[in-house]
Amino acid sequence: MKTIYENGTILARGGIAQALVTDGERILGVGNLDDMRALAGKDAVQIDLEGRTLAPAFIDPHSHFMAVANSMLQLDLADLHSLDELKARIAAYLDGRNLAPGDFLVGTGFDPQDMGGWPGLDALDAVAGGYALVLQHKSGHAAMASSIALTKMGITTDTPDPDGGRIGRENGKLTGYLEENAFLNAQHAFPVPDMDALMDAVVRAQRLYAGHGIATVQEGLMMAQMLPMYQEMMRRGILTLDVVGYPTPQDYAAFADALPGCVGKYSGHVKIGGLKLILDGSPQARTAYMSAPYANADDGYRGYPAMADADIVAALMQADRLGTQVLMHCNGDAAAQQMIDACRAAQANGADLSKIRPVMIHAQTLRPDQMKELPALHITPSFFVAHVYHWGDIHIENLGMARASGISGLASAKALSLPFTLHQDAPVIKPDMLETMWCACVRRTKRGVTLGEGEKIDAKTAFDAVTKNAAMQYGEADKGELAPGMRADMTILSGNPLTTPADALRTIRVERTIAGGRTVYAR
Numbered sequence: 163m164k165t166i167y168e169n170g171t172i173l174a175r176g177g178i179a180q181a182l183v184t185d186g187e188r189i190l191g192v193g194n195l196d197d198m199r200a201l202a203g204k205d206a207v208q209i210d211l212e213g214r215t216l217a218p219a220f221i222d223p224h225s226h227f228m229a230v231a232n233s234m235l236q237l238d239l240a241d242l243h244s245l246d247e248l249k250a251r252i253a254a255y256l257d258g259r260n261l262a263p264g265d266f267l268v269g270t271g272f273d274p275q276d277m278g279g280w281p282g283l284d285a286l287d288a289v290a291g292g293y294a295l296v297l298q299h300k301s302g303h304a305a306m307a308s309s310i311a312l313t314k315m316g317i318t319t320d321t322p323d324p325d326g327g328r329i330g331r332e333n334g335k336l337t338g339y340l341e342e343n344a345f346l347n348a349q350h351a352f353p354v355p356d357m358d359a360l361m362d363a364v365v366r367a368q369r370l371y372a373g374h375g376i377a378t379v380q381e382g383l384m385m386a387q388m389l390p391m392y393q394e395m396m397r398r399g400i401l402t403l404d405v406v407g408y409p410t411p412q413d414y415a416a417f418a419d420a421l422p423g424c425v426g427k428y429s430g431h432v433k434i435g436g437l438k439l440i441l442d443g444s445p446q447a448r449t450a451y452m453s454a455p456y457a458n459a460d461d462g463y464r465g466y467p468a469m470a471d472a473d474i475v476a477a478l479m480q481a482d483r484l485g486t487q488v489l490m491h492c493n494g495d496a497a498a499q500q501m502i503d504a505c506r507a508a509q510a511n512g513a514d515l516s517k518i519r520p521v522m523i524h525a526q527t528l529r530p531d532q533m534k535e536l537p538a539l540h541i542t543p544s545f546f547v548a549h550v551y552h553w554g555d556i557h558i559e560n561l562g563m564a565r566a567s568g569i570s571g572l573a574s575a576k577a578l579s580l581p582f583t584l585h586q587d588a589p590v591i592k593p594d595m596l597e598t599m600w601c602a603c604v605r606r607t608k609r610g611v612t613l614g615e616g617e618k619i620d621a622k623t624a625f626d627a628v629t630k631n632a633a634m635q636y637g638e639a640d641k642g643e644l645a646p647g648m649r650a651d652m653t654i655l656s657g658n659p660l661t662t663p664a665d666a667l668r669t670i671r672v673e674r675t676i677a678g679g680r681t682v683y684a685r
Contacts, residue, residue, distance in 0.1 A: 170211025219377035221632035263292030326468035372683035375653035436487030450494035554607030
């Protein structure tokens with residue numbers, strides 16, 4: 163069935179068009195109104211844009227789809243400001259749920275800056291009510307666990323710190339704090355959610371993404387325990403958005419063997435896109451691996467790597483053998499240098515980086531001198547620029563103004579003609595592309611500080627970063643633009659992001675999202 167969109171602003175490849183025609187999941191034509199009406203025919207479905215803007219659907223360059231769904235089943239800790247408020251939220255969460263003391267009670271979205279720091283272990287135990295309470299840092303890189311939770315995780319005072327992680331201790335006693343791989347490893351103790359509840363959360367998670375104009379979503383770290391969940395999602399046929407997943411090097415074979423039809427192509431809206439590596443932590447938690455010490459670090463502390471250099475090179479060579487992509491989480495500039503050096507070493511060993519298409523995820527403190535090295539290594543940076551607003555004030559404290567002003571150096575990348583993408587790392591923050599565009603153009607912190615005036619970019623550059631550049635990152639040439647033959651992934655917006663004043667970009671509303679020619683969200 164053909165559909166014609168008219169009477170609005172259509173952001174087509176090459177400029178503004180008067181009308182657009184789709185036929186099934188593809189765009190049939192884009193152009194002037196008379197030609198498109200003739201192409202559509204008299205039986206076509208007519209969509210009156212009523213002066214609104216039709217744009218290519220946004221593409222999510224990096225997030226964690228299953229974590230977004232799972233967070234909908236967990237205790238919400240966002241904007242938590244006191245232990246009394248935590249106690250009240252726990253009581254409200256437990257009401258009607260079949261949980262007993264001793265069971266895990268996992269909270270998500272906790273930001274220590276909202277409470278003036280992490281609560282102590284004794285204080286946490288006092289409000290936990292006998293449950294195995296875990297407060298997950300909003301970044302996903304750290305947590306605070308109650309005494310019962312530590313016991314259930316098998317963590318004692320004698321448990322050694324894992325490579326790339328730390329277990330909090332003070333005067334020989336556990337503090338409850340778990341950082342990086344110490345927390346990642348402990349999550350294996352969490353109970354598997356009820357499958358029906360999780361599948362319902364998956365449907366709600368899709369609506370969240372689609373409600374922000376997104377038709378292609380990333381599963382930014384696929385681990386073995388997720389495999390049954392993906393098999394069930396596909397068995398039930400509940401996916402309407404495309405999901406691209408990146409298993410760890412250790413778990414890639416399990417996914418490829420179980421879902422052979424998804425390797426490098428979509429089946430049931432799922433595609434296994436490559437490998438995912440985590441090279442360091444987060445700058446707001448002071449675990450990003452930096453080349454120079456953090457501010458006020460008298461001991462010279464500059465974070466630490468999560469992987470050894472040789473293991474990064476080995477993963478790149480694995481990707482070369484598989485003919486697949488590699489994504490690497492790099493927040494600190496020292497981690498970015500690890501990735502650069504590893505790519506150079508893999509290239510020297512015969513790896514074809516043009517086929518691997520490495521992506522530097524977050525690239526928070528990637529320096530301009532490092533950016534110059536990326537094109538020869540076929541590395542695309544994907545910047546988490548919304549950090550400027552959400553944690554820019556913390557970055558000023560942790561890094562000092564000079565370094566903090568350089569985070570997500572978008573203008574520097576543009577000056578080098580370096581293609582880049584922008585992401586939100588959901589569930590760290592909501593997958594709100596228009597807020598991210600606003601952050602990229604305005605660069606204002608929550609306290610109103612302009613952080614990096616010289617790194618602001620224009621709206622068109624930001625728009626390209628979440629549409630056609632994101633399609634390029636995935637190697638999906640039929641997405642990211644409105645043109646004949648392209649997939650009919652589109653979004654109807656209340657305003658034109660290319661002409662809206664920068665400060666008003668985040669006020670634009672997503673009115674409808676179309677994936678493969680089908681409406682998957684309507685406001």
